Amino acid sequence: xxxxxxxxxxxxxxxxxxxxxxxxxxxxxxxxxxxxxxxxxxxxxxxxxxxxxxxxxxxxxxxxxxxxxxxxxxxxxxxxxxxxxxxxxxxxxxxxxxxxxxxxxxxxxxxxxxxxxxxxxxxxxxxxxxxxxxxxxxxxxxxxxxxxxxxxxxxxxxxxxxxxxxxxxxxxxxxxxxxxxxxxxxxxxxxxxxxxxxxxxxxxxxxxxxxxxxxxxxxxxxxxxxxxxxxxxxxxxxxxxxxxxxxxxxxxxxxxxxxxxxxxxxxxxxxxxxxxxxxxxxxxxxxxxxx
Amino acid sequence: xxxxxxxxxxxxxxxxxxxxxxxxxxxxxxxxxxxxxxxxxxxxxxxxxxxxxxxxxxxxxxxxxxxxxxxxxxxxxxxxxxxxxxxxxxxxxxxxxxxxxxxxxxxxxxxxxxxxxxxxxxxxxxxxxxxxxxxxxxxxxxxxxxxxxxxxxxxxxxxxxxxxxxxxxxxxxxxxxxxxxxxxxxxxxxxxxxxxxxxxxxxxxxxxxxxxxxxxxxxxxxxxxxxxxxxxxxxxxxxxxxxxxxxxxxxxxxxxxxxxxxxxxxxxxxxxxxxxxxxxxxxxxxxxxxxxxxxxxxxxxxxxxxxxxxxxxxxxxxxxxxxxxxxxxxxxxxxxxxxxxxxxxxxxxxxxxxxxxxxxxxxxxxxxxxxxxxxxxxxxxxxxxxxxxxxxxxxxxxxxxxxxxxxxxxxxxxxxxxxxxxxxxxxxxxxxxxxxxxxxxxxxxxxxxxxxxxxxxxxxxxxxxxxxxxxxxxxxxxxxxxxxxxxxxxxxxxxxxxxxxxxxxxxxxxxxxxxxxxxxxxxxxxxxxxxxxxxxxxxxxxxxxxxxx
Numbered sequence: 001x002x003x004x005x006x007x008x009x010x011x012x013x014x015x016x017x018x019x020x021x022x023x024x025x026x027x028x029x030x031x032x033x034x035x036x037x038x039x040x041x042x043x044x045x046x047x048x049x050x051x052x053x054x055x056x057x058x059x060x061x062x063x064x065x066x067x068x069x070x071x072x073x074x075x076x077x078x079x080x081x082x083x084x085x086x087x088x089x090x091x092x093x094x095x096x097x098x099x100x101x102x103x104x105x106x107x108x109x110x111x112x113x114x115x116x117x118x119x120x121x122x123x124x125x126x127x128x129x130x131x132x133x134x135x136x137x138x139x140x141x142x143x144x145x146x147x148x149x150x151x152x153x154x155x156x157x158x159x160x161x162x163x164x165x166x167x168x169x170x171x172x173x174x175x176x177x178x179x180x181x182x183x184x185x186x187x188x189x190x191x192x193x194x195x196x197x198x199x200x201x202x203x204x205x206x207x208x209x210x211x212x213x214x215x216x217x218x219x220x221x222x223x224x225x226x227x228x229x230x231x232x233x234x235x236x237x238x239x240x241x242x243x244x245x246x247x248x249x250x251x252x253x254x255x256x257x258x259x260x261x262x263x264x265x266x267x268x269x270x271x272x273x274x275x276x277x278x279x280x281x282x283x284x285x286x287x288x289x290x291x
Numbered sequence: 292x293x294x295x296x297x298x299x300x301x302x303x304x305x306x307x308x309x310x311x312x313x314x315x316x317x318x319x320x321x322x323x324x325x326x327x328x329x330x331x332x333x334x335x336x337x338x339x340x341x342x343x344x345x346x347x348x349x350x351x352x353x354x355x356x357x358x359x360x361x362x363x364x365x366x367x368x369x370x371x372x373x374x375x376x377x378x379x380x381x382x383x384x385x386x387x388x389x390x391x392x393x394x395x396x397x398x399x400x401x402x403x404x405x406x407x408x409x410x411x412x413x414x415x416x417x418x419x420x421x422x423x424x425x426x427x428x429x430x431x432x433x434x435x436x437x438x439x440x441x442x443x444x445x446x447x448x449x450x451x452x453x454x455x456x457x458x459x460x461x462x463x464x465x466x467x468x469x470x471x472x473x474x475x476x477x478x479x480x481x482x483x484x485x486x487x488x489x490x491x492x493x494x495x496x497x498x499x500x501x502x503x504x505x506x507x508x509x510x511x512x513x514x515x516x517x518x519x520x521x522x523x524x525x526x527x528x529x530x531x532x533x534x535x536x537x538x539x540x541x542x543x544x545x546x547x548x549x550x551x552x553x554x555x556x557x558x559x560x561x562x563x564x565x566x567x568x569x570x571x572x573x574x575x576x577x578x579x580x581x582x583x584x585x586x587x588x589x590x591x592x593x594x595x596x597x598x599x600x601x602x603x604x605x606x607x608x609x610x611x612x613x614x615x616x617x618x619x620x621x622x623x624x625x626x627x628x629x630x631x632x633x634x635x636x637x638x639x640x641x642x643x644x645x646x647x648x649x650x651x652x653x654x655x656x657x658x659x660x661x662x663x664x665x666x667x668x669x670x671x672x673x674x675x676x677x678x679x680x681x682x683x684x685x686x687x688x689x690x691x692x693x694x695x696x697x698x699x700x701x702x703x704x705x706x707x708x709x710x711x712x713x714x715x716x717x718x719x720x721x722x723x724x725x726x727x728x729x730x731x732x733x734x735x736x737x738x739x740x741x742x743x744x745x746x747x748x749x750x751x752x753x754x755x756x757x758x759x760x761x762x763x764x765x766x767x768x769x770x771x772x773x774x775x776x777x778x779x780x781x782x783x784x785x786x787x788x789x790x791x792x793x794x795x796x797x798x799x800x801x802x803x804x805x806x807x808x809x810x811x812x813x814x815x816x817x818x819x820x821x822x823x824x825x826x827x828x829x830x831x832x833x834x835x836x837x838x839x840x
Contacts, residue, residue, distance in 0.1 A: 107739065174528055202598070205741055210739070211748065243522060
């Protein structure tokens with residue numbers, strides 16, 4: 001049978017895909033229904049931000065502000081608040097996130113301190129109030145002199161408190177061996193009562209941030225606009241090296257097979273041509289002999 | 292059957308009747324018309340989506356829909372408009388119908404592949420719409436399917452992505468067919484520099500289609516693989532790179548902008564000389580600029596990503612390349628204007644629409660430079676300014692060129708004329724509505740109104756109301772144009788073979804053309820836009836009329 005290769009090929013393909021069958025579509029259980037999960041669940045580790053709109057922050061958790069004072073979240077969230085998870089010695093996008101947020105505040109139609117507050121939360125439990133203070137001093141000059149300094153807190157805390165807060169906002173981060181973190185860039189808008197209202201992604205354009213503040217003032221959870229979710233990470237190509245090596249291997253094999261088939265086809269054509277020429281020659285020869 | 296009987300009366304393959312004569316046809320003209328009705332239908336659906344969105348935005352707060360519906364609606368509007376209207380409209384409809392005739396051939400090189408392309412187009416289109424109703428609902432990621440949202444959303448992304456994959460394949464097969472047709476089927480005596488400019492633009496487009504579309508296909512496959520197998524290609528936690536998706540996506544999707552606009556420019560390059568009764572200025576310049584746009588346009592994808600995290604050098608290089616695309620584009624615009632200069636201009640609906648195209652496209656192109664330069668882009672990124680810019684380019688450009696092509700070739704395709712007055716009124720309403728619709732968006736964008744929101748701050752209310760008002764005018768204008776064209780079937784006013792005084796080969800065949808296009812051997816002119824015979828004929832007619840008086 002001419003297509004005899006088809007079924008073995010399909011069988012091999014089926015075998016190859018079997019190991020992947022276990023990992024179903026993200027966010028879904030075996031029955032296809034949406035599954036409840038916790039941030040950090042390895043089965044669902046493609047999700048870096050799981051929006052928790054409408055839920056509340058753990059307001060009783062305690063952190064240290066940049067002056068070293070202990071503060072509970074409920075003490076500093078008394079009006080709409082923008083919460084930005086970062087870490088203070090980040091070599092990549094945290095600095096950009098902080099400056100984008102500063103820029104958005106500069107362009108905002110709302111008054112900081114009066115209409116909203118800001119929190120920069122370090123999710124690195126190794127960060128200290130001194131580092132927080134240095135970070136704050138770095139960004140305050142970008143804001144106008146009239147900016148009320150007490151309305152932007154730079155918080156650090158214990159691992160337990162940090163995880164309680166990041167889990168509450170569905171924010172996942174992962175520390176690498178080199179001490180850096182992989183984490184998404186997102187600002188979370190929170191209402192005066194601690195309710196999570198909205199997530200702002202990308203580079204926090206002022207219009208997005210203003211909409212989030214406006215919605216936080218109303219206190220009604222809002223749907224986030226799903227722009228590009230930025231990440232902060234050190235690219236590690238060695239992780240996918242095996243996959244790309246396999247792809248290269250398949251491509252080379254494909255070319256070899258295609259080349260082989262082409263060669264066989266050419267040879268067959270040549271053989272056919274040669275046979276035809278031979279037949280003509282023979283015929284001519286026989287005719288000649290007859291003559 | 293006579294040799295001049297139109298293709299409507301002689302189906303291919305012969306012997307088939309009724310709907311089968313259409314569904315199994317291999318005739319490029321019938322396939323072109325099948326694309327026309329299909330694309331027209333999708334365009335109307337996407338137009339309704341767009342209008343509903345503008346109604347929602349006419350006043351602040353929730354009016355007729357909530358954020359979830361709005362997100363799905365703008366994705367649906369984007370997917371249909373891009374993949375089912377703007378990309379395929381001009382090449383698939385007018386390219387299929389007129390490319391073989393313009394080069395003196397009786398069909399495309401692969402007629403069966405041509406029919407397969409139509410079926411793939413329809414399959415992709417139905418899958419895209421079906422994904423609205425199946426599973427958890429239509430994707431809310433926008434037509435760009437950006438990761439990680441397209442990987443983590445529980446909406447029906449896989450099916451929509453599959454639909455886009457199939458549509459890409461259809462587009463690629465059409466491109467392949469056109470390139471082969473141009474290379475192998477030009478009539479005897481037609482050299483490269485004797486091809487009409489519309490054919491040249493399709494040729495350039497086809498190269499972009501077959502070279503760029505596979506990148507999108509692979510990218511979409513990667514999204515499906517990532518969703519199903521969670522390999523980690525785009526996940527930094529597994530060593531993947533989320534920006535890789537953006538690079539791959541825009542590597543196709545920016546050249547796709549030129550797949551949209553190049554055939555539209557080809558249409559305008561046909562219309563302007565015909566109604567100026569003057570050889571097109573700088574024929575070779577237009578040809579080279581088409582190829583130049585195809586090449587340069589494929590190298591500028593990363594200007595969509597200035598704010599996504601790139602090195603300063605990359606930003607500089609892509610900004611520079613983006614500015615370079617303006618050169619071949621400007622060559623075309625200046626050529627059209629120079630062609631009209633001192634021409635014997637005859638105003639008709641196609642020319643009127645072509646002039647509207649030039650104006651709107653120039654605004655779209657120039658505002659593109661604002662976004663192409665990194666500094667201003669950072670201020671305007673993801674605001675309504677971007678929305679206004681790409682609608683000026685795609686809708687003001689390709690959309691109005693599509694309307695112009697429809698009015699220009701309608702007499703040839705159907706053998707009937709339409710009412711000029713209604714066409715002028717429809718085009719004027721559409722153009723005025725368009726400007727009222729999109730100019731406020733430029734201002735809103737500069738004021739900081741972000742895109743993709745169903746709601747906004749109160750200070751943006753006036754601009755949005757004006758934009759909504761313009762949107763209604765625009766839709767009324769479009770409906771009037773379509774109504775006028777459709778009414779021409781009822782009030783059948785027979786069109787002559789060459790109603791406009793065109794010189795390319797399609798005007799040398801009967802209207803509508805017979806099955807094999809040419810009744811006699813096509814005569815190729817040394818220069819495709821030589822109007823000396825047309826002008827001499829007009830002068831003769833005038834002299835004859837005066838002598839009669």
